[in-house]
Amino acid sequence: MGDTDTPLIELEEGLSPESPSKDKPLTARGARTRAALVAAARVIFERDGYLDCRLTDITAQARCSTGTFYTYFSSKEEVFAAVLEASQNDMLHPGMPRLDPGQSSHVEVIEASHRAYFEAYRRNAKLMMLLEQVAMIDPKFREMRRQRGKVFGERNARAIADLQQRGLADPNLDPYMASMALNGMVGRLAYHNFALGDDMEFEALVDTATKLWVNALKIVATPS
Structure with missing residues (x-):
């Protein structure tokens, strides 16, 4: 199954699936404590893996008690x-530079999106590998992984449909299926490079992914 956490071709706000955790704290102090636990957990998960991670190591890293954790x-x-959930927010909104629509082509927007996505994937590669592993053994995380892919797929499908409506992309493609196919291709490329360590040249990744998107969608500069 391909990783479908792949870049959007048009920037817009999107909602991520809610994680199945307790209600988030209402106070600033509570929010800081929770954030510290999440940051500490990430360190331990990336260091020890999911199965070998211990709650006592997380609380030691966060410098808090086990009781605080269970709060x-x-x-x-x-x-x-x-x-x-925190990593998905980074993947959904990776800080892509704002491009002037009047000065930037659709290809340049796609290229910038791929660059931002690959940079975000590189930051989160260890977690993406852990999610891949945990999803194979835990149905809850398998569903979370599916939902993550759906969020990215639906957002890119809207962007593809918009290009089709303006006569800038192949009108014979189903937007959602095209989005999921292209997402899976680019996501798997990122997984092999940043998680498995294939060590392909970064700019070559961006260039290849962009050309494949453009060619697959038959994107044109102006309506025919």
């Missing part, structure tokens, strides 16, 4: 879901 999370599964 915000009920289990290792919940804090792992919170870590993944």
Whole structure:
């Protein structure tokens, strides 16, 4: 199954699936404590893996008690879901530079989106590998992974449909299926490079992914 956390070709706000954790704290102090636990959990998960991660190591890293941990999370599964939720926000909104629509072509927007996505994937590569592994053994995380892919797929499908309506992309493609196919291709490319360590040249990744998107969608500069 391909990784479908892949870049959007048109920037817009999107909602990510909610993680199955307790209600988030209402106070600033509570929010800081929860954030510290999530950050500490990420360190331990990336260091030890999911199966070997211990809650006592997370609380030691966060410099808090086990009781404090249980104020915000009920289990290792919940804090792992919170870590993944934070990483998904980074993947959905990776800080792509704003391009002037009047000065930038569709190809340049796609290229910038791929660059931002690959940079975000590189930052989150260890977690993406962990999610891949945990999804194979835990149905809850398998569903979370599916939902993550759906968020990205639907957002890119809207962008593809918009290009089709303006006569800038192949009108015979189903937007959602095209989005999921292209997402899977680019996401798997990122997984092999940044998680498995294929060590392909970064700019070549961006260039290849962009050309494949443009060619597959038959994107044109102006309506025919």
